[in-house]
Amino acid sequence: MSIDHEPLRGLLGRDPVVATSGVALFADELRAQAVPVSEVAWKPVGEHSREALATVMADQRRVAANAEALARMTAAEAMLVDVVLARDALGLERGTFLHAGPPITWERASGPLRGALIGAVLFEGLAQTPEEAEAQLAAGAFEWEPCHHRDAVGPMAGVVSPSMWMYELRDEVHGNTSWCSLNEGLGKVLRYGAYGQEVIDRLHWMTDVLGPLLQQSVRATGPFDIRAILAQMLQMGDEGHNRNRAGSLMLLRELLPGLITADGSSSDIAEAVRFSGANEHFFLNLGMPACKLATMAAHGIPGCSVVTTMARNGTDFGIRVSGTGEEWFTGPANTPEGLFLGDYGPEDANPDIGDSAITETGGIGGFAMAAAPAIVKFVGGDVPFALTATQTMYEITEGEHTAYQVPILGFRGTPTGIDVTKVVRTGVLPQINTGMAGRVAGTGQVGAGLVTPPMECFTAALDALAQHAG
Amino acid sequence: MTETVDLRRGAYHDSVSLMQVSRAVARTPGVDAAQVAMATELNVEVLTGMGFTVPEGAGPNDLVIALRATDDAALAAGLAAVEAALADLRRGSASAGELGSAPDPLTLGAAVRRAGAGLVVVSVPGSHAVTEAFDAIDACASVMLFSDNVSVADEIALKDAAAAADVLVMGPDCGTAVVNGVALGFANVVRRGSVGIVAASGTGAQQVMCLLDAAGVGISHCLGVGGRDLKHEVGGRSTRQALRALAADPATESVIVVSKPPDDGVLAEIEALGSDLGLRVHFAILGEGRPDLTSSTEQFLRSTGHPVPTWPAEGAAPDLGTAAEQGSARDRGAALRGLYCGGTLADEAMIVAGSSLGAIRSNIAHDEDLLLSGDLRAPGHLVIDFGDDGLTRGRAHPMIDPTLRMERIALEAADASCGVLLLDLVLGHGAHPDPAGELAAAIRAARSTAADAGRDLPVVVALVGTDADPQGRADAQRLLAEAGASVFLSNAAATAHAVSLLGSPA
Numbered sequence: 001m002s003i004d005h006e007p008l009r010g011l012l013g014r015d016p017v018v019a020t021s022g023v024a025l026f027a028d029e030l031r032a033q034a035v036p037v038s039e040v041a042w043k044p045v046g047e048h049s050r051e052a053l054a055t056v057m058a059d060q061r062r063v064a065a066n067a068e069a070l071a072r073m074t075a076a077e078a079m080l081v082d083v084v085l086a087r088d089a090l091g092l093e094r095g096t097f098l099h100a101g102p103p104i105t106w107e108r109a110s111g112p113l114r115g116a117l118i119g120a121v122l123f124e125g126l127a128q129t130p131e132e133a134e135a136q137l138a139a140g141a142f143e144w145e146p147c148h149h150r151d152a153v154g155p156m157a158g159v160v161s162p163s164m165w166m167y168e169l170r171d172e173v174h175g176n177t178s179w180c181s182l183n184e185g186l187g188k189v190l191r192y193g194a195y196g197q198e199v200i201d202r203l204h205w206m207t208d209v210l211g212p213l214l215q216q217s218v219r220a221t222g223p224f225d226i227r228a229i230l231a232q233m234l235q236m237g238d239e240g241h242n243r244n245r246a247g248s249l250m251l252l253r254e255l256l257p258g259l260i261t262a263d264g265s266s267s268d269i270a271e272a273v274r275f276s277g278a279n280e281h282f283f284l285n286l287g288m289p290a291c292k293l294a295t296m297a298a299h300g301i302p303g304c305s306v307v308t309t310m311a312r313n314g315t316d317f318g319i320r321v322s323g324t325g326e327e328w329f330t331g332p333a334n335t336p337e338g339l340f341l342g343d344y345g346p347e348d349a350n351p352d353i354g355d356s357a358i359t360e361t362g363g364i365g366g367f368a369m370a371a372a373p374a375i376v377k378f379v380g381g382d383v384p385f386a387l388t389a390t391q392t393m394y395e396i397t398e399g400e401h402t403a404y405q406v407p408i409l410g411f412r413g414t415p416t417g418i419d420v421t422k423v424v425r426t427g428v429l430p431q432i433n434t435g436m437a438g439r440v441a442g443t444g445q446v447g448a449g450l451v452t453p454p455m456e457c458f459t460a461a462l463d464a465l466a467q468h469a470g
Numbered sequence: 471m472t473e474t475v476d477l478r479r480g481a482y483h484d485s486v487s488l489m490q491v492s493r494a495v496a497r498t499p500g501v502d503a504a505q506v507a508m509a510t511e512l513n514v515e516v517l518t519g520m521g522f523t524v525p526e527g528a529g530p531n532d533l534v535i536a537l538r539a540t541d542d543a544a545l546a547a548g549l550a551a552v553e554a555a556l557a558d559l560r561r562g563s564a565s566a567g568e569l570g571s572a573p574d575p576l577t578l579g580a581a582v583r584r585a586g587a588g589l590v591v592v593s594v595p596g597s598h599a600v601t602e603a604f605d606a607i608d609a610c611a612s613v614m615l616f617s618d619n620v621s622v623a624d625e626i627a628l629k630d631a632a633a634a635a636d637v638l639v640m641g642p643d644c645g646t647a648v649v650n651g652v653a654l655g656f657a658n659v660v661r662r663g664s665v666g667i668v669a670a671s672g673t674g675a676q677q678v679m680c681l682l683d684a685a686g687v688g689i690s691h692c693l694g695v696g697g698r699d700l701k702h703e704v705g706g707r708s709t710r711q712a713l714r715a716l717a718a719d720p721a722t723e724s725v726i727v728v729s730k731p732p733d734d735g736v737l738a739e740i741e742a743l744g745s746d747l748g749l750r751v752h753f754a755i756l757g758e759g760r761p762d763l764t765s766s767t768e769q770f771l772r773s774t775g776h777p778v779p780t781w782p783a784e785g786a787a788p789d790l791g792t793a794a795e796q797g798s799a800r801d802r803g804a805a806l807r808g809l810y811c812g813g814t815l816a817d818e819a820m821i822v823a824g825s826s827l828g829a830i831r832s833n834i835a836h837d838e839d840l841l842l843s844g845d846l847r848a849p850g851h852l853v854i855d856f857g858d859d860g861l862t863r864g865r866a867h868p869m870i871d872p873t874l875r876m877e878r879i880a881l882e883a884a885d886a887s888c889g890v891l892l893l894d895l896v897l898g899h900g901a902h903p904d905p906a907g908e909l910a911a912a913i914r915a916a917r918s919t920a921a922d923a924g925r926d927l928p929v930v931v932a933l934v935g936t937d938a939d940p941q942g943r944a945d946a947q948r949l950l951a952e953a954g955a956s957v958f959l960s961n962a963a964a965t966a967h968a969v970s971l972l973g974s975p976a
Binding site for chain 1: 479481482483487529531559570571572573574575576577578580581582584585586587588589590591592593594595597598599600601602604605606608610611612616617624627628631636637638649650652653654655690691711714715716718719721722870899900940
């Protein structure tokens with residue numbers, strides 16, 4: 001940086017405005033001299049993280065790397081370019097499945113993840129009964145790995161099998177592609193761990209009818225700019241994770257002309273339109289891969305402390321960080337607190353699950369809660385909480401999104417790019433809005449609520465950043 | 471005539487806001503036409519009608535910035551106005567009022583950005599201070615790093631990062647700075663003037679600025695650089711930046727660098743830099759065989775054409791001497807006991823006294839044979855720095871919390887070998903609000919303890935401060951003198967006086 005006119009950025013030429021961290025006496029002395037003072041409520045980080053934090057803060061690459069990460073995240077495009085079968089798009093072979101969150105064994109898998117895997121085995125015709133499916137899964141007859149390992153994302157259990165259709169989204173700016181399955185609606189659905197006959201029947205209908213129609217529509221009238229819909233839906237009361245009403249309608253508006261003119265029976269088309277229109281989370285499975293594209297663009301920058309993945313498998317919460325490669329930093333997933341459907345209560349809820357925290361990683365969802373005050377009716381909390389939550393997230397993020405804005409905060413960009421160092425320093429954890437799956441395999445959704453990651457993901461990531469520090 | 475059409479995909483703003491942006495930009499001198507709008511069909515028509523060519527593929531989710539201006543400079547000014555107006559839109563009205571307000575800043579960087587601060591004071595425990603300092607530097611603020619226990623490697627990394635960001639790291643272990651008349655940390659209220667101080671020594675700088683003030687000479691700024699800045703490893707990193715800034719500062723005419731003995735090579739470089747900058751740099755360097763701070767200040771005053779005053783002193787000259795000093799028949803110990811809060815002042819006392827007394831043991835002795843440890847008790851001459859890192863871990867600096875020194879004063883009073891108590895008391899911002907009252911009581915008690923044992927115990931105080939300090943130097947001097955101490959503004963003079971009062975070894 002060059003020195004232009006006044007050295008030290010004009011320090012000696014103007015009345016000081018001071019910020020202090022530490023002993024209150026020094027702030028008091030400045031106030032006594034009528035100097036404007038901003039005093040930070042500093043608290044020490046855990047002894048374990050002290051040295052790692054200083055090492056990472058001293059990494060000369062960090063500031064530029066984090067700025068680059070934010071620039072890439074906000075510049076990433078997300079065009080819906082196709083609808084394709086998982087076996088074709090992801091090279092997923094028969095007997096192979098993808099799932100949400102970090103890697104996990106059958107022994108440690110949660111109820112909803114086991115339920116979804118059982119359902120997927122049934123759906124693929126690899127077993128005739130749930131018992132048979134479970135036995136095969138437990139015996140190691142099949143293989144599974146995280147969606148994130150194939151640049152895909154899946155809500156809740158996030159189980160993807162070869163015969164499922166996937167939205168294909170493209171970021172031409174950074175040359176990335178990501179995928180996500182089609183949304184099945186709410187209630188008893190595979191992603192919440194349900195595998196009853198109605199669930200399997202619906203999956204077959206989606207494979208046989210819905211997928212091909214959506215493919216025709218996208219190919220005929222697409223590509224569609226998903227990022228633009230996200231920007232607009234935040235100004236219409238959605239936050240893109242647990243409230244997708246405006247986004248779903250806007251998406252349907254884009255898809256309708258192509259659906260109506262698709263090659264299919266009018267009753268199939270009508271059912272496809274009805275199904276999509278009735279599902280207020282229809283858009284979630286597009287918002288998620290859009291955010292995945294943004295975080296993919298920011299991944300792999302040496303020295304960068306920005307989080308590029310937050311994902312849960314119902315047992316572990318895992319994060320990955322731009323500057324630490326493909327390593328997962330995991331801790332036990334917390335159980336969300338919130339509102340329950342019907343007779344369900346806290347004891348029925350499974351710990352946090354799903355790749356959908358990619359929305360918060362990309363700067364929306366819980367981070368954009370102030371844009372969606374109505375969401376408190378779904379996930380709990382109150383409107384002031386929603387406003388405070390978003391504003392608190394600015395304290396742990398690299399900057400503000402340029403396209404995603406919050407009207408009530410004066411169109412301030414959403415807090416974007418979670419910085420591991422800021423999370424550890426402040427002790428403030430990312431705010432996630434989420435659905436709640438039943439603890440027991442086969443139950444389905446029991447509610448929705450608010451949750452945070454375990455701090456140990458971030459302290460472990462910080463340790464790794466310190467090891468990689470240059 | 472020149473024009474530009476810029477397309478920004480996915481940058482959404484509502485039409486009313488963009489109309490305001492367009493209007494603001496159109497007012498830029500030299501801008502003939504400006505349209506900032508989402509590329510809706512309607513807006514594309516309007517733009518085409520204005521003679522702009524909108525790029526293929528522009529859609530309603532894309533922001534178009536179209537400008538036409540008389541020349542390139544006006545076009546650039548117009549584009550800058552667009553950026554400013556868009557930034558204003560993003561900033562918005564900010565406050566959400568009662569409905570869920572924003573939290574106070576949780577990190578120093580956030581506080582700096584929100585308050586627009588140009589300077590931070592970091593006084594968290596040393597092991598955490600590095601993180602805070604980097605955060606402030608990243609936010610483009612200069613740092614006064616009060617914290618100690620920061621490694622040399624961290625100090626160098628911080629100073630390099632600061633230089634790259636064109637900000638200054640004052641410290642670590644920097645207790646004193648004055649920026650544009652604002653006292654940071656421990657600093658005295660002195661008159662404004664044209665002397666810039668670069669301080670690698672906090673209490674040393676306070677001594678110099680108070681002497682200058684007594685001579686009627688004011689300072690422009692006092693920039694701390696940390697005690698190790700002029701050592702070989704750190705290489706004068708902050709001193710260089712400070713000198714450059716002072717050279718460019720219209721209020722500063724000359725500079726005094728206050729430091730313990732620097733590395734010879736670094737000193738030569740700093741001297742060369744001073745002459746390159748055309749800056750008159752005077753060095754007040756405290757070390758064996760060098761002038762004390764008072765002599766250095768006097769040299770500076772003479773060389774800049776200022777008269778050297780008689781430095782304030784009370785109970786000092788023989789004719790003003792207290793009863794105890796004027797040699798009663800009672801016994802007097804032969805050992806000097808210097809109990810200091812200011813590290814540089816303690817150092818100076820050892821140098822001044824050492825020239826006539828020889829070996830002096832201390833917790834900050836450079837010679838390992840003379841190093842005090844444990845309970846800091848030993849026979850013979852002692853000077854203890856209660857502000858040293860080793861005595862401040864987990865405890866406030868003695869200028870804030872004088873408990874340890876008070877306890878030691880009482881111990882010395884009961885020690886028959888203690889011939890003279892030599893103390894410092896530094897006034898100013900950051901220091902104890904009534905230090906003289908407490909110290910006077912301790913002095914009175916000590917002298918009475920000694921008298922009860924049939925001994926004389928002269929007490930000499932170096933009182934560093936000004937009458938404008940919150941505690942008021944004149945009041946403090948009176949309190950101490952009434953307690954029986956002789957009081958000097960000059961620490962060197964106080965030390966010389968203390969030495970002269972010692973009894974003969976038994």
